[in-house]
Amino acid sequence: xxxxxxxxxxxxxxxxxxxxxxxxxxxxxxxxxxxxxxxxxxxxxxxxxxxxxxxxxxxxxxxxxxxxxxxxxxxxxxxxxxxxxxxxxxxxxxxxxxxxxxxxxxxxxxxxxxxxxxxxxxxx
Numbered sequence: 345x346x347x348x349x350x351x352x353x354x355x356x357x358x359x360x361x362x363x364x365x366x367x368x369x370x371x372x373x374x375x376x377x378x379x380x381x382x383x384x385x386x387x388x389x390x391x392x393x394x395x396x397x398x399x400x401x402x403x404x405x406x407x408x409x410x411x412x413x414x415x416x417x418x419x420x421x422x423x424x425x426x427x428x429x430x431x432x433x434x435x436x437x438x439x440x441x442x443x444x445x446x447x448x449x450x451x452x453x454x455x456x457x458x459x460x461x462x463x464x465x466x467x468x
Contacts, residue, residue: 347391352380356388357397357412366401366409366427366436401427401436403459409436430464437464 355378360367367375373385389410392398401409409427426439436459447453462468 347395351378352376352384353388355380356385357392360398360410360412364437366411366438368407368409372410401459402457403427403429403436404461405429411436411438426458426460428460428462428464430467431461432463432467435464 355376356372358377359372359375369382369385369389372389373380373382376385389398389400392410393400396413398410398412401411403409426441427436428439429436439460445453445456
């Protein structure tokens with residue numbers, strides 16, 4: 345089903361696309377050029393996740409962050425990749441690394457959430 349494009353959707357996507365890191369819903373709303381309530385932005389972000397335009401990161405601090413699914417230095421970042429949260433500047437970024445893991449034979453992994461926490465290259 346084709347979705348209707350709105351000014352609010354375009355504003356959310358423009359904010360996310362202008363950053364090379366994940367952002368919380370509050371940070372996105374603060375940088376938007378149009379007015380929108382939190383519920384609308386939340387629905388848009390979840391719809392973007394469903395359509396695989398963005399992906400959601402639930403960090404160790406319990407917050408949800410969203411990042412555009414992009415190429416990083418001409419390398420496509422795989423779906424199962426690590427994220428890094430800096431404890432000093434509070435940024436979260438996608439790391440272009442494939443996650444290797446194994447689980448017992450009777451388990452089926454449907455989602456992966458890997459967040460490394462420490463100081464980023466700018467803060468260390």
